[in-house]
């Protein structure tokens with residue numbers, strides 16, 4: 001919780017951009033803000049270049065508002081639509097080669113533990129479904145098997161959106177996309193179940209429609225990853241551009257999926273992780 005990290009050196013106040021000054025004066029660093037506080041502070045992602053109505057943009061906004069320690073968090077991203085937004089994010093972040101994100105996050109977390117043994121440094125992977133379940137799957141799974149203390153968040157838009165609409169392992173069976181015109185031939189991969197079997201201490205499925213729940217789950221996932229072990233969140237984040245719906249229909253899209261049973265909020269926690277969270281709650285009293 002060290003705001004000094006961001007402090008402007010004396011004499012430079014006048015030449016720093018207004019947005020930076022806003023972050024120093026009204027940003028969330030050291031404040032313990034959450035989704036409920038949106039609209040009352042300078043957010044960590046503004047003026048991003050993602051499409052209007054982009055589900056990823058909504059998810060990222062909510063993730064960033066829910067980080068327990070934004071000033072001591074490093075986000076590891078991967079190639080894909082979200083990578084376009086990361087240059088606008090006021091949290092330290094690394095862009096890794098497509099699919100390598102959990103290997104990079106592993107090295108980073110281990111190095112931070114050695115370099116700052118007495119400090120909390122949260123390493124959070126935020127990557128697309130293609131990066132997570134397809135091309136990066138071996139790196140993702142092995143970070144879970146090894147029980148690395150990192151959080152993995154998948155921005156699941158059920159497509160390779162950034163490259164014009166190929167199917168991913170997370171697309172629904174029969175999904176038709178620009179570059180999958182005959183429809184996907186196998187079902188959506190059950191990665192949350194795989195994550196549980198691979199040793200994640202906390203696994204969740206949620207979407208921006210359940211904004212408060214999403215905030216809570218991001219927080220839980222990061223806190224549990226600090227002490228107990230790897231955690232995984234899957235955020236359904238529909239893509240208006242590739243799934244061809246209007247930019248004001250993103251939330252409706254999620255509601256439709258809740259209704260037809262193809263999307264459901266889910267949470268899994270190991271007894272050890274549950275005990276750990278209960279201890280934190282107890283400490284607050």
Ligand SMILES: Cc1ncc(C[n+]2csc(CCOP(=O)(O)OP(=O)(O)O)c2C)c(N)n1
Nearest residue numbers: 079080081098128129130131159160161162
């Ligand atoms: C090593 C490597 N392989 C392939 C690509 C091409 N590529 C860039 S983005 C992308 C798809 C990304 O899909 P996803 O991870 O779901 O992210 P989205 O764009 O949907 O947010 C691909 C295949 C690349 N940049 N690097």
Ligand SMILES: [Mg+2]
Nearest residue numbers: 128129159161
């Ligand atoms: Mg995708």
